[in-house]
Amino acid sequence: MSIEKIVEQALQDGYLTPAMETEVGRICDTTSELSIEEYMALDRLMGALLNGEVVAVPRKQFINVMEELVLAEAITQVAEIEARGDRVLDVGDIAAYALNRLPPLYATTEEGAKYQRQRAKAELKDLINQHVSAGLARNLDRPDLGCDHTPLNKSTKNDVLEQISSLLQDYQSRT
Incomplete structure (x- = not known):
């Protein structure tokens, strides 16, 4: 799913789920450069999160x-x-x-x-x-094959607000 679609869904539902947050983070981490549309969508999401229009669902309530x-x-x-x-x-x-x-x-x-x-x-x-x-x-x-496995939750930037803010600051410095 694209960043634009995730943001649109979050704005429509009023919630940013942990799965949506993870997907935005994955896209941001794996893409070398985001498009202007993606930055604009992230800006909309950041504004919606800050003004309460969209609520980030906590990762674990149980x-x-x-x-x-x-x-x-x-x-x-x-x-x-x-x-x-x-x-x-x-x-x-x-x-x-x-x-x-x-x-x-x-x-x-x-x-x-x-x-x-x-x-x-x-x-x-x-x-x-x-x-x-x-x-x-x-x-x-099991035989010890000596191969490395990628553990879950390896990402160091878990907070979507921090990621979006960083991306927007980066974009702002380029323009």
């Missing part, structure tokens, strides 16, 4: 408690393996493997998160350990 429980277990199990050998394991891959096999436990409040943690520790502890162990075994079975 958490998946299962993520923190699985990550803690994965770190514990990986630390034990790495302490005994020379192999470095990918905690993220192991946690993702387990999370794909476990039920999500979403919460929108601290009280809800506390409840989900207690519930998971009482009812799902063995299942969490089992799936983390399976992810660990799978990770150990």
Whole structure:
């Protein structure tokens, strides 16, 4: 989707979603030079965001408690393996493997998160350990090919307002 279409959609809906923000950032990061139309669209978006005509939807208004429980277990199990050998394991891959096999436990409040943690520790502890162990075994079975993988969220400019402001300042200095 183009910057112009994203801006038009945001103006129509009154919201800039995280997916829209990410796409604008991706376009800005991968394009060597934006067109005048793209700069004008970004200027419209910046104005709409600043005057409240468009609201940026927060990235996360909820958490998946299962993520923190699985990550803690994965770190514990990986630390034990790495302490005994020379192999470095990918905690993220192991946690993702387990999370794909476990039920999500979403919460929108601290009280809800506390409840989900207690519930998971009482009812799902063995299942969490089992799936983390399976992810660990799978990770150990893979050959180490030495290739680099590009992790998610590598971008350093996450704030769309900062990106747009920077682009507009750059454009202004060129004219």
